[in-house]
Amino acid sequence: MGKLTERLDAEAFICAEGYLFELERRGYLQAGSFVPEVVLENPEVLAQLHREFLRAGSDAMVAFTYYGHREKLRIIGKEDLLEPLQKNALLLAKQAAAEDKSGRTLVAGNICNTNVYFPDDKQSHNEVRKMFAEQVAWAADAGVDFILVETLSWLGEGLIALEEAKKAGVDVVVNVITHSTGLLREGIPPEEACKQLEDAGADVVGMNCCRGPATMLPQLKDIRAAVSGHVAGIPVTFRTSAEMPSFQSIKDPCGEHHLPEGMRAFPAALDAFTCTRYEMAAFARECFDNNIRMVGVCCGGGPHHVRAIAEELGRQTEASRYSPDMSKHYAMGTDPSLKSENQKFLDNL
Incomplete structure (x- = not known):
């Protein structure tokens, strides 16, 4: 039994992400x-965000290697920075975890979708495997407590x-x-994919990203019914709905006329759809009450969401x-020392 599954056997485990957004x-x-690139260009900023998530109650410091893989760096012409980026991200996560004097914060290595996997292209499978292998090797050398594999829309890529x-x-x-279909790209429902992943040796299976609490929770319950081990639910912190099930599909009827022509609300105009801290807390409660014990936040999440969950x-x-x-608010407060004139003012706010 590993450190993460041991913790999940005993209690909820909070995993804060959302670094990209x-x-x-x-x-x-x-x-x-x-x-x-912040990992190398402004590491002190990332260190502070780790610290903020730690103070807010995250049980994991996730190395910010999400989208820090060979394909992403190739796109911006900086593939030569792959290894230092990976190693520095792992170091920063370990240093942040060490600030927890209780010693309970775990460090996670992180690998994600490569964007070069295609089911009928065997050469792409080899490329994907090499990309994952080098990232896992760096994480193992750094002594991480668990590996977080995420944002996988292809089951085949997830199995590799x-x-x-x-x-x-x-x-x-x-x-x-x-995404909007409710299925992985092979046409498989998430509960079937998670069952296959569990059968193949995953210690925890679940969902992250794309869907907000409202549209992820029903699928998480289906996964919970299909698998025997622990389940993770780490949604984006945006108000998705049956009409707009993923945050990529969100359309803002009030604001889209202000966007540049052809631009979607995703990713830079989602502000009006951000979940409150109380919505994220309610999501975590329902997850835990349904024996979904690994909870957290993905894109859009901030320390205030994590604190509310905790x-x-x-x-x-x-x-x-x-x-x-x-x-003690001057107009909304109940402290007897507050001036009654200010409290009367509340009626006109």
């Missing part, structure tokens, strides 16, 4: 290519990733994605000292 908002990487990830000798999480699951985090308390 959060660092793009802060101006440290580019939407579109979404390459984590799992084979390589198992070579690290630690727990492996494999998360799939579904508090909903009964934890007090370092950041909880700053959780909202409206009792």
Whole structure:
């Protein structure tokens, strides 16, 4: 039994991600290519974001190697930076975890969709395997506690990733994605894909990205019914719906006339659809009540979402000292020292 599955046997496990979107908002990487150059160009910024997620209650420091693979770096002409990017991301995650004096924070290596896998192209399978193998080797050398494999729309690619990830000798999480069809790209429902991944040796299976809480949760429940092991649910923090099941499909009827011609709301105009911290807390509660124990946030998620999840699951985090308390607000508060004139003003707000 690995460290992650041991924890999941005992309690909920919170996994904060969302680095790509959060660092793009802060101006440290580019939407579109979404390459984590911040790892090398502004490592102190990434270190601070790790720290913020740690303070908010994340149980895992995930190395920011998402989209830091050979194909992504090739696109921007920086393939020669692959190894230093990977190794520095792993180091930063380990250093952040070490700030947890309890020693309970786990470090995760991270591999994701390569965008070069095609089911009928055997050469692409070899390329994908090589990309996964080198990333897993760096993660294993860094001594990670588990490998997080995610954002996989092809089951075939997920099975290759799992084979390589198992070579690290630690727990492996494999998360799939579904877009508007509700299926993986082979036409397989996520519960069937997760059952195959579990049978192939994945320690935890589930979903991440693409879908928000409202449209991911029903599929997570189907996965929970289909598998015997632990399940992960790590949605984007956007209000998806039956009409717009993925955040790529979101259309803003109020704001799209302000967008450049032909531009979708995804990825840079989703602000109006962001979930509140309370919505994310409610998602985590329903997951845990349905025995889906690995929960967290993906694209769009911030430390405030993570803190709300942690508090909903009964934890007090370092950041909880700053959780909202409206009792001393000048107009909305209930503290007896507040001036009644200000409280009367509330009626006109």
